[in-house]
Amino acid sequence: MRVSQIGRMKCPVARTLSIVGDPWTLLIIRELFLRSRRFEEFQGYTGMAPYLLTARLKQLAKDGVLERRAYQQRPRRYEYRLTDKGLDLYPLVVAMAQWGDRWMADAAGPPLKLVHKHCGLHSAPGLNCPECGEAVGPRDMQTEMQPVMLADRARMWKRFKRQTRAA
Amino acid sequence: MRVSQIGRMKCPVARTLSIVGDPWTLLIIRELFLRSRRFEEFQGYTGMAPYLLTARLKQLAKDGVLERRAYQQRPRRYEYRLTDKGLDLYPLVVAMAQWGDRWMADAAGPPLKLVHKHCGLHSAPGLNCPECGEAVGPRDMQTEMQPVMLADRARMWKRFKRQTRAA
DNA sequence: TTAGTTACTTCAATATTTGAAGTTACTGAG
DNA sequence: CTCAGTAACTTCAAATATTGAAGTAACTAA
Numbered sequence A, B: 001m002r003v004s005q006i007g008r009m010k011c012p013v014a015r016t017l018s019i020v021g022d023p024w025t026l027l028i029i030r031e032l033f034l035r036s037r038r039f040e041e042f043q044g045y046t047g048m049a050p051y052l053l054t055a056r057l058k059q060l061a062k063d064g065v066l067e068r069r070a071y072q073q074r075p076r077r078y079e080y081r082l083t084d085k086g087l088d089l090y091p092l093v094v095a096m097a098q099w100g101d102r103w104m105a106d107a108a109g110p111p112l113k114l115v116h117k118h119c120g121l122h123s124a125p126g127l128n129c130p131e132c133g134e135a136v137g138p139r140d141m142q143t144e145m146q147p148v149m150l151a152d153r154a155r156m157w158k159r160f161k162r163q164t165r166a167a
Numbered sequence C: 001t002t003a004g005t006t007a008c009t010t011c012a013a014t015a016t017t018t019g020a021a022g023t024t025a026c027t028g029a030g
Numbered sequence D: 001c002t003c004a005g006t007a008a009c010t011t012c013a014a015a016t017a018t019t020g021a022a023g024t025a026a027c028t029a030a
Helices: A003-008 A012-020 A023-033 A038-048 A048-061 A088-101 A145-166 B005-008 B012-020 B023-033 B041-045 B049-061 B089-104 B147-166
Strands: A066-072 A076-081 A112-116 A126-128 A141-145 B068-073 B075-084 B111-117 B126-129 B141-145
Touching: A003 A076, A012 A088, A012 B023, A012 B041, A023 A038, A023 A048, A023 A076, A023 A088, A023 B005, A023 B012, A038 A076, A038 B147, A048 A066, A066 B005, A076 A126, A076 B126, A088 A112, A088 B012, A088 B089, A088 B126, A112 B005, A126 B089, A141 A145, A145 B005, A145 B041, B005 B012, B012 B023, B023 B041, B023 B049, B023 B075, B023 B089, B049 B068, B141 B147
Parallel strands: none
Antiparallel strands: A066 A076, A112 B141, A126 B126, A141 B111, B068 B075
């Protein structure tokens, strides 16, 4: 299977990966949340090749994660901004930031602080149940694959077994 | 800059990306949360080439995200399990699943349901402030880059400007 | 003896990424 | 009017990574 086919899986994680499952793409999204707007800023702060940056920005615009718009005419210059769809990636970025702080920290301390504007708490937000408010981890949740996903996985498994038998 | 250098940035998001910023890697992690344990399962349910799977599993074990251990001798067979470091990626996976459900859904309905064992709620958990309990989005948080990160970004910007001037 | 299982490895063809350099369309200084 | 500067790209060849198909190793069970 090709990377480009991942989005066809009947799985919400795979579908998300098909759009933001690439390190450069996620760095661009980080930059957008850090308020970078321009091509040059993305290039400078991520270090990626301009060719790749162009390709990724184009794809992200196509996917509706960001919007490209001219911020001046003559010479025409563009800026890039997160759409609502893009802004909704916030939990994903926060989850990455938290994990990095917890497991990849160095002596210099956390490079980034998140402050809740309302209560002033200096700490990263965590996952909570919207009903009872409790903090949740993997042990607290039961994962139930629905028929559509089970069928898709059965199909993949069958295909895999067919292929290995053929060899 | 190369993808392999991303982890050197003084940014928790970049550091996390250096370990799980790859679509195949994240699919493996999804599988682990779906209780897949064996090489064959990863191969079958992700569709990835065995060569790549070997490489990714080796790297993830090296990074401490999962553990490889023999579940039988003669013939020796291995299984892979998330470590605490790996289990702590749960918010990331949940964030991807939620975003996929919200923005990439199709008529068949959500492929995956998460049930909070304690209160029985069928819904995905969201990001909340650990202090005041409020749900938080990008507008509710203030992002403060610390000196170590600002310095690193200044260095990257300078390098970028130097390079473009040279051309 | 033969087929089957599981966990890989090898390889050549194909695709993507990288780094360096070049292009376009302007503005503002001298 | 010319020349340096800026922002946003494009082009290209070389290096690197992925793909799909096939093969291997070490067993077990019929």
